[in-house]
Amino acid sequence: MAVYDARERFPDKPTVKPWVADFRDASGARRQPRFRTKKEAEAHYREQTLAVSSGTHVDMSRAKAMTVSQLNKQFVTFKLSVSARGKPWAPATHAKHRAQFAKFVEPRWGHTPLASIRYVNVSDWINGLESDGGPAGASTKRQVAKMFSQLLGYAVRLNLLPGNPAKLRDGSIDYMPRVEKRTDHVYLTMEQLADFAGKAGPYEDMILTAGLCGLRFGELAALRVGNLTLGSNASMSVEASISDVPKDLGGRVEKSPKSGKARVVPLPAKLAKRLEAAVEGRRPDERVFTSPRGLTLRAENFRRDVFTPLVKAARADLSGFPVLTPHDLRHTAVSLHIRVGSNVKVVQRIAGHATAVLTLDTYAGLFDEDLHESAARLDAKLNF
Numbered sequence: 001m002a003v004y005d006a007r008e009r010f011p012d013k014p015t016v017k018p019w020v021a022d023f024r025d026a027s028g029a030r031r032q033p034r035f036r037t038k039k040e041a042e043a044h045y046r047e048q049t050l051a052v053s054s055g056t057h058v059d060m061s062r063a064k065a066m067t068v069s070q071l072n073k074q075f076v077t078f079k080l081s082v083s084a085r086g087k088p089w090a091p092a093t094h095a096k097h098r099a100q101f102a103k104f105v106e107p108r109w110g111h112t113p114l115a116s117i118r119y120v121n122v123s124d125w126i127n128g129l130e131s132d133g134g135p136a137g138a139s140t141k142r143q144v145a146k147m148f149s150q151l152l153g154y155a156v157r158l159n160l161l162p163g164n165p166a167k168l169r170d171g172s173i174d175y176m177p178r179v180e181k182r183t184d185h186v187y188l189t190m191e192q193l194a195d196f197a198g199k200a201g202p203y204e205d206m207i208l209t210a211g212l213c214g215l216r217f218g219e220l221a222a223l224r225v226g227n228l229t230l231g232s233n234a235s236m237s238v239e240a241s242i243s244d245v246p247k248d249l250g251g252r253v254e255k256s257p258k259s260g261k262a263r264v265v266p267l268p269a270k271l272a273k274r275l276e277a278a279v280e281g282r283r284p285d286e287r288v289f290t291s292p293r294g295l296t297l298r299a300e301n302f303r304r305d306v307f308t309p310l311v312k313a314a315r316a317d318l319s320g321f322p323v324l325t326p327h328d329l330r331h332t333a334v335s336l337h338i339r340v341g342s343n344v345k346v347v348q349r350i351a352g353h354a355t356a357v358l359t360l361d362t363y364a365g366l367f368d369e370d371l372h373e374s375a376a377r378l379d380a381k382l383n384f
Helices: 038-054 060-065 068-081 091-109 119-127 138-157 190-198 201-213 217-222 269-279 299-317 326-339 344-351 356-362 364-381
Strands: 003-005 019-021 235-238 241-244 252-255 263-266
Touching: 003 038, 019 038, 068 091, 068 138, 091 138, 091 252, 119 138, 190 201, 190 299, 190 326, 201 217, 201 269, 201 326, 217 241, 217 299, 241 299, 263 344, 299 326, 326 344, 344 356
Parallel strands: none
Antiparallel strands: 003 019, 235 263, 241 252
């Protein structure tokens, strides 16, 4: 295959673009674009054959034919088999992507050919993004922008586009809104935690465990009797977490904790005695915390039916009691350990963070509060 003059092969078919660059693209499909001059045809032929041999060939004809929705189907299939870190998407990640694509991306871009997407259009779309009848928040805009950019990056990987139209040439995104990192965590005092748990009835031990050991809700729901090591030096092994996703994606899914690794969390002796009494006679495979009917706890149901009413009751009865979420009990556990002088590696284990740096970044304010107390303790040791 090469460049030829169509007038010689088809003398009976007059044409204003007689020169043909005849080659096969990266997929093996035969391409025969036409040009006015031999020079143009030869230049195109050299460019395309070099791109195919080097693996950089971009098939714009496919980019004109493929829509964003069609690309997304391929993208999801790829992500469910392997990801950038070598692991397939977790069901919860798949569910989040599917929901965001259906709500934000498909209505605007679903039927749009990949070749028609322009940076300015993406920028205008993100800046004007709406959610539930009003302007979307900065966090939502940022999440959707990152997801759409990742999707179009996959098109570049497939050699469908020469560059990512959701990014500038230098790879930056100037329409990506900044999101201020949340620092207004709610921390209960030990007295507030005890009073709050005392109002929780059958969930008292669960509230205390969350507020003293820092487990996420999914980790509490997944905890089994066999994960408890009671007696002296009591501890619990956090090996799994439960999350709820749409039924067609697996429904209730039990997987490894968020960090990807199991961790052992120390149990205060008084809490260990309570848990020992609560699980006495139960099988190792039974859940430690369940619904009154013995069913596995679900985050949405627990928050609606138990936690929110419990917070309202506490705020009515306890002076100065704050508004909090189930996740704030995890923050409370971290704060209590920091305040009693636990070192950062212990706090990291309690929090289940991958690194101590993440712990320090997340709870920097609490460590800052300890600065003066540390100086005072050091001062007490000075002998001059």
